[in-house]
Amino acid sequence: MLTKQDLCSMALLKLGEKPLVSLNADSASAQLSRTLYDTTLDSLLSMHPWRFATQYFIIEKNQNNEFIIPTNVLRILHCSGRVIGNQIFSNAKTVKILAVVKVAADCFPSYFVSLAATKLAIEFCIPLTGNQQNLRTLIGLYESEFQNAKFIDSTTDINSGMNHFALIDARF
Numbered sequence: 141m142l143t144k145q146d147l148c149s150m151a152l153l154k155l156g157e158k159p160l161v162s163l164n165a166d167s168a169s170a171q172l173s174r175t176l177y178d179t180t181l182d183s184l185l186s187m188h189p190w191r192f193a194t195q196y197f198i199i200e201k202n203q204n205n206e207f208i209i210p211t212n213v214l215r216i217l218h219c220s221g222r223v224i225g226n227q228i229f230s231n232a233k234t235v236k237i238l239a240v241v242k243v244a245a246d247c248f249p250s251y252f253v254s255l256a257a258t259k260l261a262i263e264f265c266i267p268l269t270g271n272q273q274n275l276r277t278l279i280g281l282y283e284s285e286f287q288n289a290k291f292i293d294s295t296t297d298i299n300s301g302m303n304h305f306a307l308i309d310a311r312f
Contacts, residue, residue, distance in 0.1 A: 141246045142253060147181075148173035150253070151260035154278065155269055168268060176263045184259050185240055186214045187286075190252065191293050193243045199228065199235050207235050215240040251292040255285045 149159030152169055163170055185193050194217070199207050207221060207228035216223055218238040221230030228235050248256060258281055265275045 142248060144173075144177055144245055147245050147253070147257055148177060148260060150257035151264055152268075154257060154261040155265060155274065157264075157268060169264070172264050172267055173260075177260065180260055180263050181245075181256060182214055182242060184256060185243060188290055188293070189215075189217050189240055191296060192247065192249050192252070193240050195239055195241045197237045197239065199237065200233070209237070210239075210241075212242045213237070213239040214242060249293075249296075251289045255282070255289045258282045258285055 145160050145163050148163070148169075152159055157169060160167075160170055160173060163173055193214075197210060197213075199210075202208055207230065209216070209223070209226045209228060216237050216239045219228060219235065220232065220237070221228040221235040223229075228237070245253075245256075258278060262275065262278045262282055265271065265278055
């Protein structure tokens with residue numbers, strides 16, 4: 141089971157640093173991990189409609205007659221109402237949204253784990269090492285991993301919709 145500490149340790153190893161003993165340790169790497177992990181991962185998850193982080197919601201009005209966006213939503217991909225702030229405005233009784241949501245590290249697929257560790261390493265690089273060359277190398281690695289992860293994610297659809305397509309069935 142992958143943890144926040146594991147991902148931060150992987151990032152530190154990519155920088156040539158020692159892995160974390162504890163996230164609560166009194167070290168620069170532990171403090172950076174505590175400070176930057178959540179915002180960095182939320183940002184990375186928001187950058188692409190990752191299939192493993194996409195969720196469908198049907199939202200009903202609350203007691204104040206408002207549609208409130210769930211707190212775990214990072215990015216709305218599609219909405220049947222108008223989004224303003226953390227609310228959705230619609231005359232309907234319910235609204236439907238497709239959104240990218242926060243996902244725990246233990247739910248990350250393997251192609252995303254390395255990408256997340258590299259993104260964290262980029263964030264940790266200058267405060268820990270001050271090395272601009274390492275930063276440039278990590279950015280190049282990140283760009284390559286990001287493209288690969290997007291490709292893998294986009295090709296993992298289990299139901300391609302082509303199971304009973306008449307033209308294909310006729311060929312076989």
